[in-house]
Amino acid sequence: MYLFPDLVAASGGDIVTAAKMPAANGCRTVGECYALGINPEDPNDDLKIAEFKMENGKPVIKLNHTEDGSGNSFADRVKTLGKEKLADPTEEWREVPDDGDPTMRFFTVGVEIP
Numbered sequence: 001m002y003l004f005p006d007l008v009a010a011s012g013g014d015i016v017t018a019a020k021m022p023a024a025n026g027c028r029t030v031g032e033c034y035a036l037g038i039n040p041e042d043p044n045d046d047l048k049i050a051e052f053k054m055e056n057g058k059p060v061i062k063l064n065h066t067e068d069g070s071g072n073s074f075a076d077r078v079k080t081l082g083k084e085k086l087a088d089p090t091e092e093w094r095e096v097p098d099d100g101d102p103t104m105r106f107f108t109v110g111v112e113i114p
Contacts, residue, residue, distance in 0.1 A: 004018075004030075004040060004041055006041070007021065007030055007040060007041070018030055019031030019034070023038070023040035023041075024040060024042055024043040024045075025038070025040075025044070025046050026043070027046055028040075028046070032113070033045075034068065034069035035068050035074070035114075036065055036068065036074070036111060036113075037065040037066070037067045037068050037069060037074075038065060047063060047065055047111070048063065048064045049061055049062070049063060049064075049109065050063055052107070056100065057100040057102055058096065058099070058100035059080055059082065059096060059100075059104075059107045061080055061107065063078065063109065066078075074111060077111055077112040077113075078109055078111050079109065079111070079112065080095065080096045080107060080108075081094060081095055081107065081108050081109065082094060082096045082101060082104030082105075082107045082108075083104060083105075084103045084104060084105055084106075085105075085106075086106045093108060093110075
């Protein structure tokens with residue numbers, strides 16, 4: 001948060017309040033942006049899939065951010081999730097097994113935030 005003094009100033013110097021403020025992208029809070037290495041002052045910055053490919057029946061996904069605001073990697077907390085039918089609201093996203101799952105045709109990622 002100290003990298004964005006304008007945000008801290010807008011919160012009256014209260015970092016907890018600053019963390020709860022909406023980020024410029026309109027999708028996340030400043031605190032979530034910090035946890036995901038997103039610039040909270042950039043309306044076009046968010047966590048995005050930068051590359052997607054299938055290898056041996058398993059999705060390989062690279063993200064545009066892999067370090068938090070302090071430069072610590074969160075790669076070990078990224079989970080690749082999949083499902084068979086995108087439009088089926090009863091089907092939950094499931095973690096893709098290490099050896100893949102040929103029934104999964106749609107993929108996304110989730111990041112566990114501590």
